[in-house]
Amino acid sequence: DVVMTQSPLSLPVTLGQPASISCRSSQSLVHSDGSIYLNWIQQRPGQSPRRLIYKVSNRDSGVPDRFSGSGSGTDFTLKISRVEAEDVGVYYCMQGTHWPPLTFGPGTKVEIK
Amino acid sequence: QVQLVQSGAEVREPGASVKVSCKVSGNTLTKFSMHWVRQAPGKGLEWMGGVDPADGETIYAQKFQGRVTMTEDTSIDTAYMELTSLRSEDTAMYFCSPVDLTTGDTFHIWGQGTMVTVSS
Numbered sequence: 001d002v003v004m005t006q007s008p009l010s011l012p013v014t015l016g017q018p019a020s021i022s023c024r025s026s027q028s029l030v031h032s033d034g035s036i037y038l039n040w041i042q043q044r045p046g047q048s049p050r051r052l053i054y055k056v057s058n059r060d061s062g063v064p065d066r067f068s069g070s071g072s073g074t075d076f077t078l079k080i081s082r083v084e085a086e087d088v089g090v091y092y093c094m095q096g097t098h099w100p101p102l103t104f105g106p107g108t109k110v111e112i113k
Numbered sequence: 114q115v116q117l118v119q120s121g122a123e124v125r126e127p128g129a130s131v132k133v134s135c136k137v138s139g140n141t142l143t144k145f146s147m148h149w150v151r152q153a154p155g156k157g158l159e160w161m162g163g164v165d166p167a168d169g170e171t172i173y174a175q176k177f178q179g180r181v182t183m184t185e186d187t188s189i190d191t192a193y194m195e196l197t198s199l200r201s202e203d204t205a206m207y208f209c210s211p212v213d214l215t216t217g218d219t220f221h222i223w224g225q226g227t228m229v230t231v232s233s
Binding site (some may be wrong): 037039041044048049050051054060090092094096099100101102103104105106107 | 157158159160162163172174175178189208210218219220221222223224225226231
């Protein structure tokens, strides 16, 4: 199974400041078709998960452009250029390249200082 | 706009079974391969299983094999997840989320979740 790790697990940030979350996979996420099936999922308190980013760097419709994803191989990053209050929640990376099983990272809790 | 509407909260005793539904609105279930993810209170997301878009076969996470069954009724655009031999550790929110067979999009939409509580 592909193990996903994230750091940090807790991220206190100041409003308006940038934030960065790292995600690493135990093996390369490059699929045989050349794509990398790495999603970033946001879960606000008390809400269902919501996909923000798919295939490493593609923002979903309606996702603010302050969110960006990057990476390759086994190392990936989610960046928030300027954190807003509505960004509070838990962020998960998730891989769909090597399955079963589909696997999630442990989550990074973003909170406002 | 596609939405996934799940059934309401359930309470079961240990050893019982529960069946959660997930209805697709705004499209048809045949356009998707449905997957199920659960989240224990205060914990992370855990994939339970889903339909492989390549061949339509349902694949279950090893942890749940023998206890979980995922089915579909395409006539009413509804997917189901049944979990048997419930124990307290199965207390969790259960979500459905699909793979779009047309675009290949994965987990781009989620149901609102169904809380299952296992308690005597």
